[in-house]
Amino acid sequence: EPEVTQTPSHQVTQMGQEVILRCVPISNHLYFYWYRQILGQKVEFLVSFYNNEISEKSEIFDDQFSVERPDGSNFTLKIRSTKLEDSAMYFCASHRGVQGTDTQYFGPGTRLTVL
């Protein structure tokens, strides 16, 4: 069964460094998302992406964040200059694009630790 994959599974970085989190959505899906979950808290929406552009973003998704679909398969989240509070689990999700009958499928997540 097709699934969303994410790499790496765990990323440790120093404060102020740039990180790129990678996702491969399900191949025939059209909508892509990033969410994050700070330890012990709820899952929060960051950004949605469709047709090679951002369709919606949350207040969390400030100028330090960017997303890209550099080729036909990858979807990346870049954090330009990481802060301690960026430590969280980051989930990528994709949606087939069929209204009302389908759901978002989530990857296993990347645990980001900022020291």
Add this chain to the structure above:
Amino acid sequence: SQQGEEDPQALSIQEGENATMNCSYKTSINNLQWYRQNSGRGLVHLILIRSNEREKHSGRLRVTLDTSKKSSSLLITASRAADTASYFCATDGGSFSGGYNKLIFGAGTRLAVHP
């Protein structure tokens, strides 16, 4: 305002018992979904119920939706130790402003099933 608030926050039961988790939300929705998360792992989609549906079954899972009360419940029957996880409801916000909506998650119910 919070969307998708679950209760109870934590639930501890014995194997074989039924587990019921509730979710309330504030805005209109197109659908409501339940996800499961094992500790520190990814989100696994369990079931989606549309706003025009009242009840849905999948194996040992039964989901109800009451749009007049803006609430949903997830029932796991004949629970097993392997059902131990956090369970989240997620709503889609109800509007279709140019794409497929972000999911808004509740804080989750931590279910512990003891052998």
